[in-house]
Amino acid sequence: MTYGLAMRMNDGLVFLSDTRTNAGVDNVSTYRKLHVFRPAPDRLFVLQSAGNLATTQEVLDRLTIDLEISGDHESLASVAHLFEAALYVGRLSQRVTTEHRDALQHVSVDGTATFILGGQIANAPPDILLVYPEGNYIRASDERPFLQIGETKYGKFLLDFVGTRDVDLVTATKIGLGSMMSTARANLSVGPPYDAAVYRTGSYDLDEYRFTTDSVILKELSDVWERHLVSLVNELPHVALSELRDAEQREP
Amino acid sequence: MTYGLAMRMNDGLVFLSDTRTNAGVDNVSTYRKLHVFRPAPDRLFVLQSAGNLATTQEVLDRLTIDLEISGDHESLASVAHLFEAALYVGRLSQRVTTEHRDALQHVSVDGTATFILGGQIANAPPDILLVYPEGNYIRASDERPFLQIGETKYGKFLLDFVGTRDVDLVTATKIGLGSMMSTARANLSVGPPYDAAVYRTGSYDLDEYRFTTDSVILKELSDVWERHLVSLVNELPHVALSELRDAEQREP
Numbered sequence: 416m417t418y419g420l421a422m423r424m425n426d427g428l429v430f431l432s433d434t435r436t437n438a439g440v441d442n443v444s445t446y447r448k449l450h451v452f453r454p455a456p457d458r459l460f461v462l463q464s465a466g467n468l469a470t471t472q473e474v475l476d477r478l479t480i481d482l483e484i485s486g487d488h489e490s491l492a493s494v495a496h497l498f499e500a501a502l503y504v505g506r507l508s509q510r511v512t513t514e515h516r517d518a519l520q521h522v523s524v525d526g527t528a529t530f531i532l533g534g535q536i537a538n539a540p541p542d543i544l545l546v547y548p549e550g551n552y553i554r555a556s557d558e559r560p561f562l563q564i565g566e567t568k569y570g571k572f573l574l575d576f577v578g579t580r581d582v583d584l585v586t587a588t589k590i591g592l593g594s595m596m597s598t599a600r601a602n603l604s605v606g607p608p609y610d611a612a613v614y615r616t617g618s619y620d621l622d623e624y625r626f627t628t629d630s631v632i633l634k635e636l637s638d639v640w641e642r643h644l645v646s647l648v649n650e651l652p653h654v655a656l657s658e659l660r661d662a663e664q665r666e667p
Numbered sequence: 668m669t670y671g672l673a674m675r676m677n678d679g680l681v682f683l684s685d686t687r688t689n690a691g692v693d694n695v696s697t698y699r700k701l702h703v704f705r706p707a708p709d710r711l712f713v714l715q716s717a718g719n720l721a722t723t724q725e726v727l728d729r730l731t732i733d734l735e736i737s738g739d740h741e742s743l744a745s746v747a748h749l750f751e752a753a754l755y756v757g758r759l760s761q762r763v764t765t766e767h768r769d770a771l772q773h774v775s776v777d778g779t780a781t782f783i784l785g786g787q788i789a790n791a792p793p794d795i796l797l798v799y800p801e802g803n804y805i806r807a808s809d810e811r812p813f814l815q816i817g818e819t820k821y822g823k824f825l826l827d828f829v830g831t832r833d834v835d836l837v838t839a840t841k842i843g844l845g846s847m848m849s850t851a852r853a854n855l856s857v858g859p860p861y862d863a864a865v866y867r868t869g870s871y872d873l874d875e876y877r878f879t880t881d882s883v884i885l886k887e888l889s890d891v892w893e894r895h896l897v898s899l900v901n902e903l904p905h906v907a908l909s910e911l912r913d914a915e916q917r918e919p
Contacts, residue, residue, distance in 0.1 A: 589900075
């Protein structure tokens, strides 16, 4: 599996992906699942992937080759809006999946992939979109300004907490890392190194980071997280079992 | 869906189940999913269910009728060990599922159910076992003394934290409620009232509670939880984005 998440804040966008892939438990490997495209000075795209690794790699190769060959075909350089870029990625994904579907069905392998596409084109506001295996897309809402792909459940509680868009980009990155670490702790198929990318609105440039297992910052975040869970449990309101019974409606 | 969890501590057992069932989003209802059997003075069973509601109800009816009718057939009164009780529940579950499988397949409905069976028989130590839809079972390990059924992922981080068996039963109950509330917050298919049952080793009796939406204790737990997440985010180690870049290996 995999875990990828993107957040759309007032100041810009934050992307986080783990790097673990597994084909069975005895074939675990590390692959980058956060990719950057800068096809022109006034446009930047981040593409995060989850799902079949072969499918995502072929989609990335096709995105790249479409930018390299000249002509008036569709590419990340030609699309006018982010939603068109999402539909374009969705069509490539559908085409790759369809090509290999019969062969993969013979061995009961799911060849589909899910993507998060984020970035900015010219003066339109930056945005993040989730591209489904079926090729359609959704964007993050203002009420819930984040998107997740892959193993989305374990780390959701921390993102639920972000809630608003007015968290600064560094804090959002750290909250994202907390969500990532909680997921990795619960599920072996998600693990470091973690790739992070932070996009400041209007910059058309990206700050990229890789957090490895021996990262000082990861260690500090993990310590704070652990310390707070300990004090949370210690501070839980005291009730004796008998009080609990008296206080609550008891079923016969 | 549903969320049920059981914990095996040094002092006894803790069980928690939500009560929400849904057949589509427009058919949401409340059903008890934590059931107690006391077939003799020296044996007590708690059965928690997740999955197809009709299947779980028929299994419960068959368990009950097997206790009521006389004869030398298998029942919760006749089994000598908890693992035999688990296998017996598994066989009933398999029988019910098989009877209805063809009809349910016509409408693409999954008729399977998963159970947690816990309790104590005579002087054997109390235990909790998870009964799979296939009729086999596992017990909780000493390293991870809890079992979960249903929507298990959202609330796992808090249980990972319990870790050891030496937490007292009241604290374990509160940690379980925290796990339950985190799940309900993330997933509409899980919700209050929550049923809790606490079993003290050797008592052959159970303390049962129902936490409703207006529960004072739930409100207090939720406040502590929220306060700690706020201070956790505030206390995250400060790093400027530039420091972040300097401190971490940057990918080209």
